Amino acid sequence: MIIFNLDSDPSLFDELAQALLAKKGELEQRRFPDGESYLRVHSDCSHQDVIIFCNLYQPDLKILRLLFLTTVLKEMGATQVGLITPYLPYMRQDKQFNHGECVSSRPFAKLLSASLDFLITMDPHLHRYDSLDEIYTLKSCVVSAxxxxxxxxxxxxxxxxxxxxxxxxxxxxxxxxxxxxxxxxxxxxxxxxxxxxxxxxxxxxxxxxxxxxxxxxxxxxxxxxxxxxxxxxxxxxxxxxxxxxxxxxxxxxxxxxxxxxxxxxxxxxxxxxxxxDIAPALAKATLLLINKNIANT
The missing domain is CATH 3.40.50.2020 (Rossmann fold)
Structure with missing residues (x-):
């Protein structure tokens, strides 16, 4: 198992890697002079279960790089690619109150569902949704705090x-x-x-x-x-x-x-x-979900 840290808390990343007994992936990132992102994976991910730790708090700063990373990991032959994000954004916007408003929780869910195989998060803001399955089509696990x-x-x-x-x-x-x-x-x-x-x-x-x-x-x-x-x-x-x-x-x-x-x-x-501390709970949920996905394939 390989885990990558994409723009997120390094201390929590270390705790997760240790709890998962996962190898830390090597990732190179920089920006071109025009502000566009460059991303390169140096780890061999072929036939590997790959986890991305990306805390999507302030998601607009991270979502493009997350999509770039999921794309290249699958191109490199990763068996499955999952995301651990302690904070799942765009859950509070779950209803259209005025004509023309974007209920952004839905297109955001489609975006992640199309790019990832599974998702682990902690206590998303489920107000008008009974579960993530109402808007997410990937495998998911909600960890309770x-x-x-x-x-x-x-x-x-x-x-x-x-x-x-x-x-x-x-x-x-x-x-x-x-x-x-x-x-x-x-x-x-x-x-x-x-x-x-x-x-x-x-x-x-x-x-x-x-x-x-x-x-x-x-x-x-x-x-x-x-x-x-x-x-x-x-x-x-x-x-x-x-x-x-x-x-x-x-x-x-x-x-x-x-x-x-x-x-x-x-x-x-x-x-x-x-x-x-949340790392042990997130790691336990991740291992359960990965093993469940493997059993169903």
Whole structure:
């Protein structure tokens, strides 16, 4: 098995290569004077299972090189080519709200499905889709961060109260609460715009001795969590912990959250807040999917 790192976190790549017992592929990249990409594979990939580790956070900067790499790997005779991307982009745009809008999750899924044999990712934003199979035609495996988050909470937070800021977060929060054996609450969010949100106040009276733990799949602007933290502060609760699967932290969100809470994320998007390891879980899912593909051929 060979694994390539395409423009992604080198430390997580090293962990994945070790967990998969995979040889690191040699890849040469540069840009021509006009800005176009040059790419060359130096490893022999004939009759090999090949994995590309490419974190597709900020996908527009990486997607062309990913397509170039998948093309040349198949030309070189790779048995199958798969992608590990901890963050799967273009999942939040899943409905046309106005005439002429592109529901970009669908053409993006077609693009990857046509180029790859399999895909491993962690907790994509499945809101209006029940599964990736609704839009992706390749073999895929979604790795859940819930067991990893629950384990971290059990190790670091005594007497936690888990809080989900909206109904979309219930699927993660309820599972983490079950695994961590902790109580939880799901709040109601009313969105008034891209960044303006209103959160219903939680019922906190029975939980004064507990540490609030806010959990969501994506922390972007941070406004949802900041609004929730405001309710916690007014109720004189302990300093909360904010946990995100994907820490995007747009527009200075991390520095704002840090003022009022301890902020923890998984390794899905490289950041100083990364404290929850994901490599073993991603590697296990990758091996299972590869072996399943081989068994079906």
């Amino acid at each position: 819930a067991p990893l988050i629950a384990h971290w909470i059990q190790q670091h937070i005594p007497n936690p109260l888990l809080i989900g800021p909206d109904m979309e977060s219930e699927q993660w929060v309820s599972e983490v609460a079950r695994l961590a054996d902790a109580p939880f609450q799901i709040l109601e969010k009313i969105r008034h715009g891209d960044t303006l949100v209103e959160i219903s106040p939680p019922e906190l009276a029975p939980y004064k001795n507990k540490t609030p733990v806010l959990i969501d799949d994506i922390i972007s602007s941070g406004n949802t969590m900041l609004e929730t933290i405001n309710h916690l502060t007014l109720a004189n609760m302990k300093r909360p912990v904010c946990i995100g699967v994907h820490g995007i932290f747009a527009e200075g969100a991390f520095s704002q959250l840090q003022q009022f809470a301890n902020v923890i994320t998984t390794q899905c998007i490289p950041h100083s807040s990364n404290n929850i």
